[in-house]
Amino acid sequence: MADKTSTITAGVALVKILEAWGVDHLYGIPGGSFNSVMDALDAEKDRIHYIQVRHEEVGAMAAAADAKLTGKIGVCFGSAGPGGTHLLNGLYDAREDHVPVLALVGQFGTSGMNMDTFQEMNENPIYADVGSYNVTAVSAKTLPHVIDEAIRRAYANSAVSVVQIPVDLPWQEIEQSDWYASASSHQKPLLPQPDPSLLSDLAQQLVAAKRPVVYYGIGATGAGDELVELSQKLKIPLLSTYPAKSIVPDSYQAYLGSANRVAQKPANEALSEADTVVFIGNNYPFAEVSNAFKNTTHFLQIDIDPSKLGKRHEADIAILADAKLALKEIISQVEERQESPWWQANIANIQNWRDYLSMLENKQFGQLQAYQVLKAINDIAEDDAIFSIDVGDINLNANRHLKLTPKNRHFTSNLFATMGVSIPGAIAAKLDYPNRQVFNLAGDGGASMTMQDLVTQVQYHLPAINVIFTNQQYGFIKDEQEDTNQNDYIGVEFDDIDFSKVAEAVNMKGFRVTKIEDLAGIFEKAKEIAKDKPVLIDAVISGDRPIPVENLKLDPEKFDNDEIDTFKKRYEAQDLKLFAEFLSEFGLSSNNGENSQGGF
Numbered sequence: 001m002a003d004k005t006s007t008i009t010a011g012v013a014l015v016k017i018l019e020a021w022g023v024d025h026l027y028g029i030p031g032g033s034f035n036s037v038m039d040a041l042d043a044e045k046d047r048i049h050y051i052q053v054r055h056e057e058v059g060a061m062a063a064a065a066d067a068k069l070t071g072k073i074g075v076c077f078g079s080a081g082p083g084g085t086h087l088l089n090g091l092y093d094a095r096e097d098h099v100p101v102l103a104l105v106g107q108f109g110t111s112g113m114n115m116d117t118f119q120e121m122n123e124n125p126i127y128a129d130v131g132s133y134n135v136t137a138v139s140a141k142t143l144p145h146v147i148d149e150a151i152r153r154a155y156a157n158s159a160v161s162v163v164q165i166p167v168d169l170p171w172q173e174i175e176q177s178d179w180y181a182s183a184s185s186h187q188k189p190l191l192p193q194p195d196p197s198l199l200s201d202l203a204q205q206l207v208a209a210k211r212p213v214v215y216y217g218i219g220a221t222g223a224g225d226e227l228v229e230l231s232q233k234l235k236i237p238l239l240s241t242y243p244a245k246s247i248v249p250d251s252y253q254a255y256l257g258s259a260n261r262v263a264q265k266p267a268n269e270a271l272s273e274a275d276t277v278v279f280i281g282n283n284y285p286f287a288e289v290s291n292a293f294k295n296t297t298h299f300l301q302i303d304i305d306p307s308k309l310g311k312r313h314e315a316d317i318a319i320l321a322d323a324k325l326a327l328k329e330i331i332s333q334v335e336e337r338q339e340s341p342w343w344q345a346n347i348a349n350i351q352n353w354r355d356y357l358s359m360l361e362n363k364q365f366g367q368l369q370a371y372q373v374l375k376a377i378n379d380i381a382e383d384d385a386i387f388s389i390d391v392g393d394i395n396l397n398a399n400r401h402l403k404l405t406p407k408n409r410h411f412t413s414n415l416f417a418t419m420g421v422s423i424p425g426a427i428a429a430k431l432d433y434p435n436r437q438v439f440n441l442a443g444d445g446g447a448s449m450t451m452q453d454l455v456t457q458v459q460y461h462l463p464a465i466n467v468i469f470t471n472q473q474y475g476f477i478k479d480e481q482e483d484t485n486q487n488d489y490i491g492v493e494f495d496d497i498d499f500s501k502v503a504e505a506v507n508m509k510g511f512r513v514t515k516i517e518d519l520a521g522i523f524e525k526a527k528e529i530a531k532d533k534p535v536l537i538d539a540v541i542s543g544d545r546p547i548p549v550e551n552l553k554l555d556p557e558k559f560d561n562d563e564i565d566t567f568k569k570r571y572e573a574q575d576l577k578l579f580a581e582f583l584s585e586f587g588l589s590s591n592n593g594e595n596s597q598g599g600f
């Protein structure tokens with residue numbers, strides 16, 4: 001037997017590589033094919049925290065959430081065959097939102113590989129699409145190197161790495177000199193320096209524009225001050241993608257919101273009326289299908305990734321640059337301008353829309369709706385609260401009604417858009433930021449996909465505030481069927497789950513709220529409980545459709561009075577005005593250039 005002082009098991013070396021890269025926790029469920037790594041995790045348990053989840057998907061989604069929240073690699077694992085394949089939704093979420101995640105997947109020992117042994121198959125093809133690096137380890141000696149490589153590549157490519165590990169390898173001894181972690185050599189790529197002449201061309205076009213908007217995405221994270229400064233200096237309204245909400249405060253008077261369906265009315269309207277769009281740190285995926293820029297005459301783009309320049313629309317000027325650097329430079333090149341009619345009409349339109357949202361939030365009568373629940377959340381939310389958000393109407397409603405600032409964080413499954421992410425996301429957020437208030441906001445459909453892991457919040461003392469919006473339907477899809485299907489609704493309604501009882505079954509305090517007047521008291525109690533324990537509020541809300549801002553029926557030139565009245569009544573939108581009315585109030589005409597909805 002090798003000398004213990006100069007040897008280490010390959011499994012412990014593997015775990016030490018993770019530690020060297022700053023990984024302090026990882027998620028998964030053991031299986032016979034993974035027990036050798038479990039053994040190593042036990043040996044290292046003072047340095048790395050294993051979080052046992054109740055479904056591997058939750059582990060992978062939580063790992064993706066870790067990476068979204070912290071920028072650090074998220075790590076998850078599953079055993080051979082089904083344990084690994086359960087990871088897939090979380091891994092695709094990470095891939096689509098381009099964050100670094102490492103998945104370790106168990107494999108039968110080398111003695112049984114390629115022999116049709118139990119749970120044994122060639123796993124490599126399963127992960128070929130989702131994994132940017134995807135290999136099966138073949139020897140104990142090279143295993144730590146493979147893990148180190150996987151992490152380095154996940155960071156470099158903002159991608160998913162998958163390593164399949166035959167179970168016998170981590171138990172084998174290797175020489176101490178056989179492994180090292182390259183973490184101390186890790187560096188981020190240098191920011192590209194923008195071409196000064198292109199920047200000054202862009203600044204000139206912006207100054208010359210009659211109807212400009214700055215349309216930014218999450219590439220502008222951290223540049224909120226610069227966005228507001230540019231907006232105020234040149235009197236340009238700001239429009240963002242949905243995930244880029246909170247880069248500038250929601251209360252900023254010239255923040256239009258996001259476009260399309262998970263969207264705000266002033267953003268859709270301004271986008272279709274703008275002549276000049278500065279598209280910055282933005283890869284808006286509905287651009288082509290919603291014909292978002294059909295009325296844009298000048299498209300000016302700034303992005304850090306050469307493969308994105310000119311991608312979503314033909315660009316007049318395309319600049320390879322970091323958003324913040326470029327914005328600073330543009331600000332320094334332009335003089336302060338007076339308010340234009342375009343600016344004034346947008347400000348008035350934004351105010352009219354915010355009055356509408358506020359009316360919904362402050363209703364004191366009628367059936368409970370999502371809007372009043374979101375107000376109750378705003379009322380107890382701390383300045384730096386983190387919101388883990390599921391997929392469904394909650395994206396649309398949280399986007400419109402949560403009042404956030406750059407101190408907050410909110411995140412969901414942006415592009416893969418998988419339901420079930422918000423319970424895992426809240427677990428990750430509480431592990432990463434134990435001293436911050438964390439909300440999980442989910443529809444009843446999304447919550448039922450990962451609700452077994454509410455117990456994980458209890459088991460690991462992760463005091464999140466879970467709010468479930470119970471409407472007994474897949475509301476987001478029901479509304480799509482209303483627009484697209486020829487027959488009745490199908491597959492979008494379901495029996496009630498009382499989530500407060502689910503909470504109690506896992507030793508979590510649960511409330512069920514059905515009335516507007518009970519909201520404030522219950523949310524105050526939940527806030528207190530969540531100072532040291534997780535808590536759940538099941539809000540039984542109406543099945544009302546949130547107003548479809550991509551499909552407004554307010555324009556008398558396109559709809560008859562009955563249609564307009566019915567629309568206003570259904571959405572309680574008596575006082576909502578079209579942007580065209582504000583344009584005309586300030587002496588401008590509308591181009592009637594509605595965008596189509598980018599859907600299916």
Ligand SMILES: Cc1cc2nc3c(=O)[nH]c(=O)nc-3n(C[C@H](O)[C@H](O)[C@H](O)COP(=O)(O)OP(=O)(O)OC[C@H]3O[C@@H](n4cnc5c(N)ncnc54)[C@H](O)[C@@H]3O)c2cc1C
Pocket residue numbers: 097216217218219220240241242243244258259260261262263280281282283284285286302303304305308321322323324391392395412413414415417
């Ligand atoms: C159910 C559901 C519905 C949705 N509907 C909508 C919707 O209606 N409207 C909507 O807007 N979104 C919607 N989304 C989100 C949508 O799917 C996309 O994920 C989102 O629009 C992409 O946002 P982004 O372009 O900001 O981010 P990304 O796709 O991540 O793009 C970021 C861009 O910034 C660049 N970048 C990164 N760093 C920098 C830097 N430092 N400087 C400059 N550039 C940089 C990148 O190269 C990239 O081009 C929805 C999500 C869900 C879950």
Ligand SMILES: Cc1ncc(C[n+]2csc(CCOP(=O)(O)OP(=O)(O)O)c2C)c(N)n1
Pocket residue numbers: 390391392393394417418419420442443444445446447469471473474475476477
């Ligand atoms: C895993 C997964 N399955 C299906 C979908 C399609 N889908 C998107 S939203 C949605 C409904 C969400 O329902 P719920 O969570 O109840 O929220 P609601 O819209 O009712 O508020 C569905 C089925 C998806 N995005 N992800």
Ligand SMILES: [Mg+2]
Pocket residue numbers: 443444445469470471472473474475
């Ligand atoms: Mg629902």
